[in-house]
Amino acid sequence: MRSFEVQPSERIRRLPPYLFARINALKHQKRQQGVDIIDLGMGNPSDPTPEPIVEKLCEAVRDPRNHRYSVSRGILNLRRDVARHYRSRYGVELDPETEVVACIGSKEGISHMLLAMLGPGDTAVVGDPAFPIHVYGVALAGANVISVRLGNDEAFLDRIRYVVEHLYPRPKVLILNYPHNPTGMTVEAPFYDQVVQLAKAYGVAVISDFAYGQTCFDGYMAPSFLAADGAKDVGVEFTTMSKPYNMAGWRIGFCAGNRTMIEALSTIKGYYDYGIFQPVQIASIIAMRHCQQFVEEQAKIYQDRRDVVIAGCERLGWKADRCRAGMFVWARVKDEHLKGQSTIDFAMRMLEEAEVALAPGRAFGENGEGYVRIALVENEQRLRQAIRQLDHVLNKRAVKA
Numbered sequence: 001m002r003s004f005e006v007q008p009s010e011r012i013r014r015l016p017p018y019l020f021a022r023i024n025a026l027k028h029q030k031r032q033q034g035v036d037i038i039d040l041g042m043g044n045p046s047d048p049t050p051e052p053i054v055e056k057l058c059e060a061v062r063d064p065r066n067h068r069y070s071v072s073r074g075i076l077n078l079r080r081d082v083a084r085h086y087r088s089r090y091g092v093e094l095d096p097e098t099e100v101v102a103c104i105g106s107k108e109g110i111s112h113m114l115l116a117m118l119g120p121g122d123t124a125v126v127g128d129p130a131f132p133i134h135v136y137g138v139a140l141a142g143a144n145v146i147s148v149r150l151g152n153d154e155a156f157l158d159r160i161r162y163v164v165e166h167l168y169p170r171p172k173v174l175i176l177n178y179p180h181n182p183t184g185m186t187v188e189a190p191f192y193d194q195v196v197q198l199a200k201a202y203g204v205a206v207i208s209d210f211a212y213g214q215t216c217f218d219g220y221m222a223p224s225f226l227a228a229d230g231a232k233d234v235g236v237e238f239t240t241m242s243k244p245y246n247m248a249g250w251r252i253g254f255c256a257g258n259r260t261m262i263e264a265l266s267t268i269k270g271y272y273d274y275g276i277f278q279p280v281q282i283a284s285i286i287a288m289r290h291c292q293q294f295v296e297e298q299a300k301i302y303q304d305r306r307d308v309v310i311a312g313c314e315r316l317g318w319k320a321d322r323c324r325a326g327m328f329v330w331a332r333v334k335d336e337h338l339k340g341q342s343t344i345d346f347a348m349r350m351l352e353e354a355e356v357a358l359a360p361g362r363a364f365g366e367n368g369e370g371y372v373r374i375a376l377v378e379n380e381q382r383l384r385q386a387i388r389q390l391d392h393v394l395n396k397r398a399v400k401a
Contacts, residue, residue: 015139018132019363023347027357038386040375041347041357043181043327045246047301050294053245056286060279070275073266074102074254078281081288082239082254090224098259099232101266102276106211106238106253109265110175111137112272113207113236113255116264117173118143124173125160127151129364129371131181131209138173146171149367152178152187157194164202174199174235177209179222182364182373183330184323186220192228199234205261206235211253212326214244214295217303220324226257236261243327244295245287250280302327305376305383312387313374316394329374330361337394343369354393356386 023041030037048054060066073079079096086092094100103109110133118124118141126134127150138145146167148159164170176195178187199206208225216222225237236257242248255265275281306322309329313320320331338346343360350356359375361368378386391397 011140011142014142015136019344019360022344023351023357023360026348026351030351030355035355037351037355037357038378038382038389039357040378040383040386041359041373042377043243043375044377045243045248045327046377046379047246047298049246049250050287050291052290053247053283053287057279057283060282063279066278066282068278070278070281072269072273072275074100074275075278075281078102078285079254081285082256085288086224086226086256090227092224092226092256094226094256095259099262100254100256101262101269102281103238103253103255103265103269104273104276105242105251106209106240106255107133108251109238109253109255110134110207110209111140112268113238113261113265114138114141114143114173116268117141117205117207117261121169122173123167123169123171124175125163125171125204126175127156127177127180128366129182129361129368130175131177132364134175134177134209135365138175143172147365150180150183150185152180152185152191154194157191157198161198161202164198164204170202171204173207174204175207175209176225177211179212179215179323179325181209181212181326182328182359182361182368182371184321184326184328186222186324189223189227192223192225192231195225196228196230196234200230204234205258206231208235208237210237211240212243213239215299215302215327216325217299217306218324222325232257232259234258236265241284241287244298245284245291246298247284247287250283252276252280252284302376305378305380308380308383309374309376309387312383312390315387316391327376329376330371331374332371334394338370343372347372350390350393354386354389356389 079100083094083096114137120142122143124138128147213222240253317334318331343362347360359373361371
């Protein structure tokens, strides 16, 4: 009998290499050996979900009516509360019937939106560095990515405009992400007015990843893309319960905006899933109605941790901006610490020698080389300990200094 080798699809073979794989494998190995790795590599909130949300989940789980399939768009009351949230916080009017859909986290939603919008021969424009799904999701859809050096100003939009004007066929989608992951870069509201003008002028659909929109510091309030005049004519925005409410494992987020794009995403989801577990949706309603104070308290916790990490970077001799939002610090590593290594190899070395996991900048794109992303997911004591361990390895100072 002839043997054959099973082959994955071309879609899988086109995916760029997942650069976190080596680090995750070593991290797992170390932990299996009993090593206490301080994991600052993944943006995985370690603080608990607010108790009112947990209590509502438990109550809803006990109701057998919630044990059946839900609806892929999300229950109507939940979509109404998303619309209410946008109205009260950003002054944006949304029709919960046609302009809001619930997702299994924003990552799933973005990936399926790209599948709904793109196909072979299509192109998406993405800033570099970028959150990986903004690139991988395009590849999974069989489309192409044009990376443009990231910015938050007119020069960045000019770079996008140049690409759109000189590429044929023109790019179909522009993916934006502010507050930005991994860099923490932010924008002001007028930026989105220019985005809408660009999108209308060239017929480009906009996808705004707004996952960190409520995790803001120092009095800054991140603007919503949808609040720009005409934004719903050209695009959508993704939000999530993961970061502001510490509900990362609950897997629930939302997409809102342009009804044609919402309908396309809803159609894809209708084929793929039967909706999010209904008690999770019900608990999310309670979160949006009654837990805003927890969101503000959590943002303050991240702000304090940011200050600890910024001070630690100064001690290490690394350059880091004082980000106004998000849950990461983006730090430029000293050349003498890199020793000519890529940030992938540097992160592997820090995991091995300092027992601290960092996210290598190169994993987010070519323009991330030389940087590391530090997640603010540990308490202040653990963050200080991580800095001491890095300092001991890199600057040869005592761990207890």
